[in-house]
Amino acid sequence: MVSHLKELYRFRDLLLSLAIRDIKVRYRQSLLGIAWAILQPLAFMAIFTLVFSKFGRMSSDGIPYPVFSYTGLVPWVLFATAISLSVNSVAANMGLVKKIYFPREVFPLGVIIGCLVDFLIASILVGVLMSLYKLPVTWQILWLPWIIAIEIGLLVGISLITSAVNVFYRDVKYILPIVVQLGLFVTPVIYSSSSVPSKWRPFYMLNPMAVVIENVRKVVLHGQPPEFGSLLCATAIIAIFICVAYLYFKRAEVKFADLI
Amino acid sequence: MDRTPVPVSVRNVWKEFHLGSQYDSLRDAIPNMFKRLVGRDRDNAGNHVGKFWALSDVSFDVRRGEAVGLIGHNGAGKSTVLKLLSKICRQTRGEIKVKGRLAALIEVGAGFHPDLTGRENIFLNGTVMGLTHREIRKNFDSIVAYAGLEKFLDMPVKRYSSGMSVRLGFSVIAHVYPEIMLIDEILAVGDMEFQQKCYKRILDLKACGTTILFVSHNLEAISRLCDRVVLLKEGRTVMDGKPAEAIALYRNQVVSRGRFEKVWTPLGIEMADTFREIQFTSGRLEAVSGEGKNEFKAGDSLRVHLSYFARRGIKNPSITVTLERYDGMVCHEASSLYADFQWEIQAGSGSVTLEYPSLNLAPNTYFITAVLHEGQNPVPMAQLPEPLYFTVTSNRPTRGAILMDHAWRLSEPVGMPSAQESELRISTREA
CATH class of the missing domain: 3.40.50.300 (P-loop containing nucleotide triphosphate hydrolases)
Structure with a gap:
């Protein structure tokens, strides 16, 4: 594991190059360019606000619905795009994989870094919306990096496994978007977790993205401290998950180029 | 290191x-x-x-x-x-x-993305080849100059000609040490x-x-x-x-993979190529003496004997026999058309022979292929189903493609008494 990480460190510039490539290629030849990073969650927010605040009432824990849903959508869009883009990242680069050696995890990791840039740009609007709705920013926001780190860890683990399995079974890239779509309904993105019946809550909070988004809202919008118990628990589980995923990826990696 | x-x-x-x-x-x-x-x-x-x-x-x-x-x-x-x-x-x-x-020079321009500019692709391709950004920045001007693409650096690579992108890719590789x-x-x-x-x-x-x-x-x-x-x-x-x-x-x-004689059965031809009007049925390499062989000495004679089976008579056929080196270099082409070799093919079996009195070829592996045309029609009527291989050997160490008769001459400076020329003639034919 240590030797794998050392090698990955040696190829850190390649990782960076691939991330830059992903971002540049994504927005080149589009009129609005990088603005799409904001427009995507913003469009979702507009739709959900229209549907849930006009047609049906949706509990948003006393926060104005647009800023409530946008704050949940930004980490969710990061999750959904990173998962659906990284799954095919190795398979789409088979030409390179068969010709030149470098640690293959640079492909899924590069995708995640590229998506993080979008995420950071989209996050700016959260601040704008908060000042519009006069929501105060508190010191609790300093917990935010930890919470986002948990989400990134989750993304790293999932993308390492899915991108490797996808090389052998292309089914994965078809299944995953469906799973991500369904995930939106079991994660408190467009509704509040307080509307989940309390007897289901323990199961509901097994979803790591539920933990992430719930706590993001707590520290950003409510100015409350995060739920330390669930964050510590999630950190430990995801640390183990990343190790398992990485070891699996490195074992699968040597077989990639053998597939003709 | x-x-x-x-x-x-x-x-x-x-x-x-x-x-x-x-x-x-x-x-x-x-x-x-x-x-x-x-x-x-x-x-x-x-x-x-x-x-x-x-x-x-x-x-x-x-x-x-x-x-x-x-x-x-x-x-x-x-x-x-x-x-x-x-x-x-x-x-x-x-x-x-x-x-x-370790670096592998296996593909030129590996990882190039068509939508990115030359400048961006230098960094992408360089890091794929295992360079760091710092190394690329240090050598950047040299990479660009070596490729000769200063003017096109900010143009997307998809608008490059294939020659330009190969040059760019190679220039990056040339800076990997x-x-x-x-x-x-x-x-x-x-x-x-x-x-x-x-x-x-x-x-x-x-x-x-x-x-x-x-x-x-x-x-x-x-x-x-x-x-x-x-x-x-x-x-x-x-x-x-x-x-x-x-x-x-x-x-x-x-050479040992192919024997000096190859036979392609007419039976098989009838099954496979019902519409072929003529087909080569065998090819044989031999010395002028008639002895079949596929290892020749430089200067030996070579006779190519090709048999065919025709379904109908062909009035003005022309046959082209090509002698190629193993790497595809065409050493000689003999065409009956330009040699004014007039003949006619009758329905049934027949054969044609081509003779080289002296193989003035450097030691190497060669092969013979043949095509048959009718008149000036560019579509061949028949082709040799597989090439006939042979080697040429020599006792003298020689480089180059062909052997030429040549002579070395030493002459004394003018004005010296007893000016005498010495001469050493080298013939292609070996003793």
Whole structure:
């Protein structure tokens, strides 16, 4: 594991190059360019606000619905795009994989870094919306990096496994978007977790993205401290998950180029 | 820099490949998994079909600063060796040790993205080749100048001509300074100028003490560049020794695959090519004496005897026999059309003979192909189904493509008494 990480460190510039490539290629030849990073969650927010605040009432824990849903959508869009883009990242680069050696995890990791840039740009609007709705920013926001780190860890683990399995079974890239779509309904993105019946809550909070988004809202919008118990628990589980995923990826990696 | 005397060591290496797709979709994989769990159908469980050994017990070492060539037919395992050394694949059995920074010159412009500019692609391609951003920045101007693309740096690579992108890719590669360089058939792509550039680059690396492993079908380049040659055949090491000896053995392999006479049965032709009006039925190489052979000495005579079977008479046929070197260089073309050789083909069997009184060819492997046309119709009526191979050998060490009669002359300075000319004539014909 240590030797794998050392090698990955040696190829850190390649990782960076691939991330830059992903971002540049994504927005080149589009009129609005990088603005799409904001427009995507913003469009979702507009739709959900229209549907849930006009047609049906949706509990948003006393926060104005647009800023409530946008704050949940930004980490969710990061999750959904990173998962659906990284799954095919190795398979789409088979030409390179068969010709030149470098640690293959640079492909899924590069995708995640590229998506993080979008995420950071989209996050700016959260601040704008908060000042519009006069929501105060508190010191609790300093917990935010930890919470986002948990989400990134989750993304790293999932993308390492899915991108490797996808090389052998292309089914994965078809299944995953469906799973991500369904995930939106079991994660408190467009509704509040307080509307989940309390007897289901323990199961509901097994979803790591539920933990992430719930706590993001707590520290950003409510100015409350995060739920330390669930964050510590999630950190430990995801640390183990990343190790398992990485070891699996490195074992699968040597077989990639053998597939003709 | 690593100073180990043997930076590359390959010990009893075996590599197994699965033919066809081992896994493709879960639809195939789940039943197989089930079968394996039940314990039935163990040998026939889909992904056990079509295994083959690409390498069987291959061993060799490369010493520091040595240039070793890998030669062999297609499928002999040359590229597999390079893939194992560069860690793209892993061996099934055996041990491979590589010490020092390794770079593989296998593809030019690997990782280029068409939508990115030349400048952006230099960084992308450079990091794919294992350079760091700092190294690229340091050499950036030199890379651009070497490619000669200063004006096009900010243009997307998709608008480059293919020559421009090859130049850019090669320029990046030329700025990689590895301790061990793997080269796979790089001289096969690009134009003459590009090949010369590649060649010079390899020589430079060699002069700097880089350890080189070189895979090529270009035996001329192999013999010029390499200190040692490993000959592979069907995944096994046949020989590991001096370039000249290994190349000679390889050439003999090529020829011994085909005998001096090849027969293509008319029966088979009737089955396969019902609409063919004429077909070659046999080809034979022989000396003018009539003795069939496929190993000739320089200056020997060669007779090509071709038999055919015609379904109808052909009024004004023309036949073209091409003599090519193994690497595809056309050495000679004999066309009955331009030789004013008038003949007529009757329905039924017949034959035609072409004679070369003296083979003025440098030692090498050659092959003969033939096509038959009717009149000026550019579509051939018949082609030789497979080439006829032969070798030319010589006792004299010769380089070049052909043998020419030539003479050396020494003359004393004018005005000296007893001015006398001495002369040494060299004939192509060997005693």
